[in-house]
Amino acid sequence: MKLQRDLFLGFVKIHILYHASQEEVSGVWLSTELKRHGYAISPGTLYPTLRKLEKDSYLTSSGRVEQGHRRIYYRTTARGKKALEKARHQAHELIDEIEEWE
Amino acid sequence: MKLQRDLFLGFVKIHILYHASQEEVSGVWLSTELKRHGYAISPGTLYPTLRKLEKDSYLTSSGRVEQGHRRIYYRTTARGKKALEKARHQAHELIDEIEEWE
DNA sequence: TAGGCTAATATCGCTTAGCGATATCAGGAT
DNA sequence: ATCCTGATATCGCTAAGCGATATTAGCCTA
Numbered sequence: 541m542k543l544q545r546d547l548f549l550g551f552v553k554i555h556i557l558y559h560a561s562q563e564e565v566s567g568v569w570l571s572t573e574l575k576r577h578g579y580a581i582s583p584g585t586l587y588p589t590l591r592k593l594e595k596d597s598y599l600t601s602s603g604r605v606e607q608g609h610r611r612i613y614y615r616t617t618a619r620g621k622k623a624l625e626k627a628r629h630q631a632h633e634l635i636d637e638i639e640e641w642e
Numbered sequence: 643m644k645l646q647r648d649l650f651l652g653f654v655k656i657h658i659l660y661h662a663s664q665e666e667v668s669g670v671w672l673s674t675e676l677k678r679h680g681y682a683i684s685p686g687t688l689y690p691t692l693r694k695l696e697k698d699s700y701l702t703s704s705g706r707v708e709q710g711h712r713r714i715y716y717r718t719t720a721r722g723k724k725a726l727e728k729a730r731h732q733a734h735e736l737i738d739e740i741e742e743w744e
Numbered sequence: 745t746a747g748g749c750t751a752a753t754a755t756c757g758c759t760t761a762g763c764g765a766t767a768t769c770a771g772g773a774t
Numbered sequence: 775a776t777c778c779t780g781a782t783a784t785c786g787c788t789a790a791g792c793g794a795t796a797t798t799a800g801c802c803t804a
Contacts, residue, residue, distance in 0.1 A: 541762065541790070543655075543698060547729055549762080550652040551736050553645075558740040568781060577735060584763045587782055592761085596645060608771050609780055624740070627649055631737050633679060634653050638660040638730060643761070643791065651791080670752060686792045689753055694790085710800050711751055747803090754797065761790075768783070774776090 552579050553589065554631070557624045560599055561616035568611070590614060598623060654681050655691065656733070659726045662701055663718035670713070692716060700725060 552574060559565050559573060567587055574581050590612075593599040598620035603612045616624065654676060661667050661675060669689055676683050692714075695701040700722035705714045718726065 541788095543695075543700060543725060544728070545762080546790085547652040547655055547725070548732060550649040551732060553649055554736060554740060566781080577739070578732070582763055582765095583782075584765075584784085585761090588762080588784090591783090593645075598645060605771075610770050611781070623645060623649070626646070628737075628740060628742075630650060630653060630680070631733060631740070634656060635730075635733050635737060637679070638656060638726070638733070640730075643759095647791080648761085668752080684792055684794095685753075686755085686794075687790090690755090690791080693754090707800070709751095710802095712799050713752065745804100749802080750800095752798085754795100756793105756795080758793100759791090762788090764785105764787100766783100766785080769781085771779095773778080 548579060552581060553593070554624065554627045555579075556590070556593065556614075557598065557616050557620050557627070560614045561621055561624060564602075564613040564615055566611040566613050593620070650681060654683055655695070656726065656729045657681075658692070658695070658716075659700065659718050659722050659729070662716045663723055663726060666704075666715040666717055668713045668715050695722070 555574060555577065556565075556570060559570065565573075567583075567590060570590075571581065571583070571586060574586075590599065590601075594601050594614070597617055599614045600617055601612050601614050603610065605611070657676060657679065658667075658672060661672065667675075669685075669692060672692075673683065673685070673688060676688075692701065692703075696703050696716070699719055701716045702719055703714050703716050705712065707713070
């Protein structure tokens with residue numbers, strides 16, 4: 541895998557957990573949102589990732605039809621929120637460590 | 643893979659790039675340092691990772707003997723530093739996004 | 745100087761993630 | 775009914791991650 545992806549796939553998942561903790565989010569919406577943050581994530585990665593997160597109880601889903609299109613909306617579970625908390629903490633820790641001070 | 647690892651392996655690599663940009667670091671040293679930061683990373687992951695980073699020109703290595711033991715020291719290359727810069731930026735971006743404000 | 749000891753690094757074998765490309769699927773329009 | 779479009783799913787391959795185990799280099803002891 542290319543390093544750039546490799547370094548940031550974790551970031552992407554944290555973004556997902558965060559957004560789904562704030563509101564219901566669909567795959568497409570996430571796709572655009574992530575692009576906005578500089579992450580190009582293909583459907584072949586995104587959708588399996590969402591399902592995996594759901595399978596592992598970090599997300600729950602509910603499908604429905606909107607504007608003539610089937611959509612699946614995700615929300616972060618309690619377990620996911622706990623993971624998100626940990627991620628916040630680790631991210632701060634990382635920044636504190638690697639920050640340049642000069 | 644367990645989510646906890648999954649989310650943070652990128653963090654680990656960023657740590658590595660950072661430390662090796664500050665000073666020469668060996669596998670063992672990194673192992674202890676990472677543990678200090680809460681990352682339990684096994685030799686079966688760490689050493690292949692270092693070699694991979696070297697192979698992809700993010701690190702350079704130089705082996706030598708110290709206190710009776712063979713060690714391999716790594717330093718971050720220009721390319722690695724560039725990746726590190728990007729990582730700093732993305733990490734800030736992540737924090738700004740997922741931070742709780744209440 | 746052969747043998748064994750220890751610490752550092754490397755490899756093996758397996759499972760599973762990531763991903764580009766392609767397929768499927770539901771609803772709306774004609 | 776058929777076609778179109780946009781959202782989600784699957785396939786097939788490559789390679790990452792990892793626990794367990796092996797290897798390696800130098801030191802020590804007698």
